[in-house]
Amino acid sequence: MASLPSSQYQLLPAEVSDAAVIHELDTLAFGAEELAQIVFDGHNPASNSLRLEQIRNSLQDPAVTYTKVMVDGKHVAQAQWVLNLDPDWHLKGEPEEKKKARMENAANPEAYGEFFGWLYGVRKRRMGGQKHLLLASLVTHPEYQGRGIGSLLLKEGLAVADKHNIPAWLEASAAGYPLYKKFGFEDVEIFDMDLTKYGGKTVARSVAMVRQPQGKSD
Numbered sequence: 745m746a747s748l749p750s751s752q753y754q755l756l757p758a759e760v761s762d763a764a765v766i767h768e769l770d771t772l773a774f775g776a777e778e779l780a781q782i783v784f785d786g787h788n789p790a791s792n793s794l795r796l797e798q799i800r801n802s803l804q805d806p807a808v809t810y811t812k813v814m815v816d817g818k819h820v821a822q823a824q825w826v827l828n829l830d831p832d833w834h835l836k837g838e839p840e841e842k843k844k845a846r847m848e849n850a851a852n853p854e855a856y857g858e859f860f861g862w863l864y865g866v867r868k869r870r871m872g873g874q875k876h877l878l879l880a881s882l883v884t885h886p887e888y889q890g891r892g893i894g895s896l897l898l899k900e901g902l903a904v905a906d907k908h909n910i911p912a913w914l915e916a917s918a919a920g921y922p923l924y925k926k927f928g929f930e931d932v933e934i935f936d937m938d939l940t941k942y943g944g945k946t947v948a949r950s951v952a953m954v955r956q957p958q959g960k961s962d
C-alpha cells in the first residue's frame with residue numbers, strides 16, 4: 745500500500761481528552777493477538793477502567809510524550825515515549841500497589857503477572873542505571889497499517905533519543921519487530937510465553953530491543 749503523502753496527515757501532541765480514543769485504539773489494534781486477548785481482555789470493565797486511568801496519568805506526566813496521528817480528522821495512530829534522563833528512573837516510577845491493583849483486576853491475573861513480570865523485569869535489569877528513551881506503546885489503526893504511519897512516529901520519537909545521544913528501548917510484539925529492526929533496534933532478550941497454559945493455542949514471542957546511541961548529539 746502506498747505511503748500517505750505528508751499533506752494528508754498531522755502529527756500532534758495527544759491531550760488528556762484523547763484518553764478514551766487512545767484506549768479504544770489500543771484495544772482494537774492489539775485485539776487480534778491471542779496474547780492481548782488473554783492478558784488484557786478488552787471486555788473486562790475493571791481492567792478497562794484501570795487502564796484508562798493509567799493512560800490519563802501518562803498524558804499528564806512531564807516525562808511522557810504522547811503523539812497522535814490524525815488523517816482526515818480521524819485519530820488513526822499513537823505513540824507513547826518516556827524520556828528517562830535520570831539514570832535512577834527504576835528506583836521511582838509507579839507505586840507497586842498500583843501495579844498490583846492492575847494485576848488483580850486483570851482478566852487473567854496469572855497471565856498478566858507472567859507477561860508484565862518479564863517486561864518490567866527485563867527493562868529494569870538491562871536499563872536500570874542508564875538514561876534512555878522508552879517506547880512504551882506504538883499503535884496504528886488496522887485500516888491504516890502498512891502506509892508508513894508507524895515509521896513516521898518512530899522517526900519523530902527517535903530524533904529525541906539522538907538529540908540526547910541516549911539509547912532507545914522497547915519490548916516488541918511480533919507485529920512491531922520487523923519495523924524496529926529497520927530502525928536499528930537490536931535483540932536483547934527473547935520471551936516466549938506459552939499461552940496454552942491459559943487456554944490459548946499459541947506461543948507469543950516478545951523481544952526486548954535496544955537502539956544504541958547514534959553519536960549525533962548536538
Ligand SMILES: CC(C)(COP(=O)(O)OP(=O)(O)OC[C@H]1O[C@@H](n2cnc3c(N)ncnc32)[C@H](O)[C@@H]1OP(=O)(O)O)[C@@H](O)C(=O)NCCC(=O)NCCS
Pocket residue numbers: 745773774881882883884885888889890891892893894895896915916917918919920922923
Ligand atoms: C506495528 C505497527 C504499529 C506498525 O504500524 P504501521 O503504521 O503499519 O507501520 P509502517 O506502515 O510504517 O510500517 C510497517 C512495516 O511493517 C509491515 N506491515 C505492518 N502491517 C502491515 C500491513 N497491514 N500491511 C502491509 N505491511 C504491513 C510492512 O513490512 C512495513 O514495512 P515496509 O515499510 O518495509 O513496507 C502496527 O502494525 C500495529 O499497530 N500493530 C498492532 C499493535 C502492535 O503490535 N504494536 C507494536 C507494539 S511493540
